[in-house]
Amino acid sequence: MEHLIKLNQKNLAEVAKNISCPTYDRSKVKAGIVHVGIGGFHRAHEAFYTDQLLHDSGNKDWGICGVALLDFDTKIYNTLKEQDGLYTLVIKELDGTLTRRVIGSIVECLYAPENPMQVIEKMASPDIKIITLTITEGGYNYNEATEAFDFDNPQIQYDLEHTYAPKTIFGYLTQALKHRQQNDLAVTIQSCDNIKGNGDLAKRMLMSYVEKAEPELMPWIEANVSFPNSMVDRITPATSPVDISNLNASTGIDDAWPVVCEPFHQWVIEDEFKAGRPAWETVGARFVEDVDPFEKMKLTLLNAGHTVLGVLGALRGCSTIDEAVHNKDIRAFLKLYMDLEVTPTLSDLDGVDLDKYKETLLHRFGNIYMKDQIDRICSESSAKFPIFVLPTVNAQLTHDKHVDFAALVVAAWAIYSLGKDENQQDLIIKDVMHDALAKQALLAKDNPAVFLELESIFGKLKTSETFVNAFTKAYKAISENGIEHSVISWNKSALKHG
Template sequence: MENLIKLNQMNLAEVAKKISCPTYDRSKVKAGIVHVGIGGFHRAHEAFYTDQLLHDTSVTDWGICGVALLDFDTKIYNTLKAQDGLYTLIIKELDGTLTKRVIGSIVECLYAPENPMQVIDKMASPGIKIITLTITEGGYNYNEATEAFDFENPQIQYDLEHPDAPKTIFGYLTQALKRRKAKGLAITIQSCDNIKGNGDLAKRMLLSYVEKAEPELMAWIEDNVSFPNSMVDRITPATSPVDISNLNASSGIDDAWPVVCEPFHQWVIEDEFKAGRPAWETVGAQFVADVDPYEKMKLTLLNAGHSVLGILGALRGYTTIDEAVYNTEISTFLRLYMDEEVTPTLSDLEGVDLDKYKETLLHRFGNIYMKDQIDRICSESSAKFPIFVLPTVNAQLARQGSVDFAALVVAAWAIYSLGKDENQHDLIIKDVMQASLAKQAELAKENPSEFLELESIFGKLKTSETFVKAFTKAYNSISDNGVEQSVIAWNTSVLKHS
């Protein structure tokens, strides 16, 4: 395509004639944050909040230095470097329109494999007050089986032997903190990954490494480094070639790697910062004393809601989440599940309108322009159900509340685990426990409660007479009548009493 304007600082005034651009003077913005992991989610979330803060206020000391940590981050580093840290955020609105704006909060970019010491020095510099992370769950080097730091990882062993040329985040942070200790500079390390207790996990894993690598740092870290937990939320699918070509055609801008996201965004952060922080609350973030209730809300409403739609939708033969939402019986079922069974287990949600949040979830799930794949949502359900759904079941059993809706979802999962939808088409099941699930699902055809024998998933739930009865009733209903008629019956049983 001819006459495209290359996105970079030099062309920003020209680009601003096409779409919204930073109005602040980027040359005056200094990095106060080092962010490790400059992928799509960071650029749709923290960098977006920070860009808005720079727009709305006169602060100039909270820009972001983005660090590409891994060898395969070369492409994103080269792209952002060539574009002076600039990129287009494309928000796919619920009505199909695209809201486009250039984000300017990333004012420096570093490539760690090329110059590890430069990154360490940056992390240790006095101007940096916060180090933020989006390194994915695997980046925390956590062994699920032992619940401990994995010292068998060859890269960890390399870092222990080569402290001045590390490969992992733990090697970088340890050397940076060693230098900060020598300068008397406290700091905050803030995880922005979608992990429950993300700050607690970051602290525990880092201290495990430090205890072996630089044990004399342990006491100083306890006193001078904070690790606030946070809850992050914004659906950010991978940018497709179509997204890029649409941006080129509609705006005349040559952006090699824009970011696509939904309009919704949420960030709840524990207010524990050792060296100051941006006023992110002025642009929509929420600072709280304890993030746990908000994490629980997200896990049991948003994440569980995705699983409900995914499992029921898969059995109906749907391929994307929005299809399940636009089945009015399934969306009514989900709303009743959230109202009748999840909501009574939630508390201490200061500043949250729970009814509005639940309504917003249904709109988000129904965004036909996001096209979230049901296969993706249903993958690894054996890891998801114990975190997203079963805590609600156990809490409701403890308070002698309803478990009928959750029981139907678990029963649908048992039937899903047989590997066929209601049209007898094969389901694509991706789960490390797939063989065990399929075995118990076969046994459940004769005795439904056999599915609950998977103790690693269900714990002692099979001993609950209340749940087994509800589960068996739901299983038989789906087997005899199908998902839709069962959902209608469950919805009717609640609505006629309301």
């Protein structure tokens, strides 16, 4: 293409000649939602549902004001600002075809580090009825060992001293709620992160902070703020330069940061909203009284499945998730892990066909067009293991049941944390606990169980003789025989013993 059309509001009519675009009048859409964390997942999920609703409904009160919270978010903020909140969603179908549409539901963008008060005032605005969050598992400032809010975090200490120029979500929410209290404006805070009981955790961590920062605010929050739990599901890999160039070349549109995702999407939400909500159920979301069974299923099967494929695949030298799941031995290992260790913990699921769900996951993981990078899946594993994998371990240990597969995955992570794959190629490790992980991984070469002494991740797991033995056996097997031989050995042993 010689001439590319820049994606923005001014050019939308021209862009619409080449690709599906919003047909609603964006100038009449008012932001009723503030969303913190405007990365790929939000734009493939909540913003996608909301865009559909704006197409289908005459109610224009539910646009989104996207907030970039961190210094790191400068690029996405600048991109969306220049594009008037518009971006292209590229759905990679299982047959390789691409479904592309421009999403228009983000009608405002704010950059918190540049103007903290502007963000606080927006969150406190009477127009805003819901504040939604995708701040990642690590963003909730939760210590796995103490099960408490981490007040030792330097950024939390900073927020307590700098009330109107905070750095964390807790500082922003506290001040916004203080303003809302003064005007008696109820609100809903809705987590969209991959955490079991995400709304409950958001409330507990926020209230811990408020108790120290603004204790007089606590009764008002209890009475006027709701925190519905939700289960969110759509595989959304990082956008690659190839994705951008392919979109630009095939459509003639200059979109600096499109989002790619799979066709599958699911959103299950507890219907607890204090100040009204969009009718997301009309565009595919499901409102329920109790989201817990859905969350548990998704976190321990899909998210944990990703972690299994990521860690084992990384050591084997794979670069993408589909490459790992198409390794027949790793695929068989994952299936046995889900069947033998996860499924027994999900016995409280009524009306869900688990076998069908697990089979669907293998197809989703195997989408060869997604190219979901293993580096992305393994990033911040210190926050993911306690949420995705360890609940299964602890549940199985409580009933003296099988933990050998999970133990091998944790052992593989310990070896992964040394920073090299089996071909002695450097691994790209992105983790806030990188230094601590590397230190324990080195010590574990002489005594594997030392890795389990990271209490903020593993809690009291080091006191379980059953798990320590299983972990040590797995660590030695991988160290001596390699990941593939170990995986095959574990598979054969499980099948042999039924």
